[in-house]
Amino acid sequence: MSQPYDYIEMKIPAKPEYVGVIRLTASGIAGRMGFSYDEIEDLKIAVSEACTNAAQHAYKSQEKGEVSIGYSLYKDRLEIIVADRGTSFDLQELRKKIGPYDQEKESIEYMREGGLGLYLIETLMDEVEFHHNEGVTVLMTKYLEGEKVESGAKTISP
Numbered sequence: 001m002s003q004p005y006d007y008i009e010m011k012i013p014a015k016p017e018y019v020g021v022i023r024l025t026a027s028g029i030a031g032r033m034g035f036s037y038d039e040i041e042d043l044k045i046a047v048s049e050a051c052t053n054a055a056q057h058a059y060k061s062q063e064k065g066e067v068s069i070g071y072s073l074y075k076d077r078l079e080i081i082v083a084d085r086g087t088s089f090d091l092q093e094l095r096k097k098i099g100p101y102d103q104e105k106e107s108i109e110y111m112r113e114g115g116l117g118l119y120l121i122e123t124l125m126d127e128v129e130f131h132h133n134e135g136v137t138v139l140m141t142k143y144l145e146g147e148k149v150e151s152g153a154k155t156i157s158p
Contacts, residue, residue, distance in 0.1 A: 006073040012024060014055045014065035014084065022069055023048050026080065029071050034052045034144060042124040043078070043142055047115040050082035077126075078145045085135040 010025060012018040026047045030040045054067045064132070065084065072079040122128050127141040 005075065006071075008071040008073070010069045011066050012051070012069070014067050016052055016055050019048050019051045019055065025069075026071070029073065030078060030142075033073060035078070035142070039142060043080070043083050046121045046124045046140055046142075047080055047082065049120050050080075050140065053117050054082060054084040054136065076145065077141055080140045080142075081137060082140075083135060083137040 008025075008029065010019060010022065022035065025043045026043050027040055030043050035043065051067055051069065068081075068083045070079075070081040070083075071079075089141040118130075121140060125140040126143050127139075131137040131139070
């Protein structure tokens with residue numbers, strides 16, 4: 001794997017009111033890299049969902065905590081890491097609860113806030129990894145040219 005040509009790291013208090021700072025940072029970095037307006041909006045939503053989840057769920061029993069956000073800038077992609085050292089969660093159990101929105105079963109106006117967080121992250125980013133040991137780490141990747149195509153893959157057209 002190639003080395004990033006720039007790395008930016010921030011730490012914020014685990015409070016929802018600081019998520020806007022992270023959204024602005026992600027927007028600035030992505031704009032500088034050449035992402036489109038729609039891709040920047042997707043990045044902002046995904047990173048804010050990851051930070052909001054960490055702020056709301058990681059440090060339930062503690063007053064203080066922090067969320068670390070790292071941006072690795074490559075020539076072809078942006079990798080964003082959001083990590084906390086708070087309470088972890090059962091990813092498989094959580095995956096059972098997320099999925100496509102079903103209009104027939106639930107009106108969107110009554111969905112609880114943050115209920116689509118992990119689903120949105122996985123939908124809006126090209127690659128997503130969750131690690132949960134001492135806290136939760138979310139690694140999100142967005143490619144400049146859209147979804148990554150496997151290198152050396154055979155083409156369909158002649």
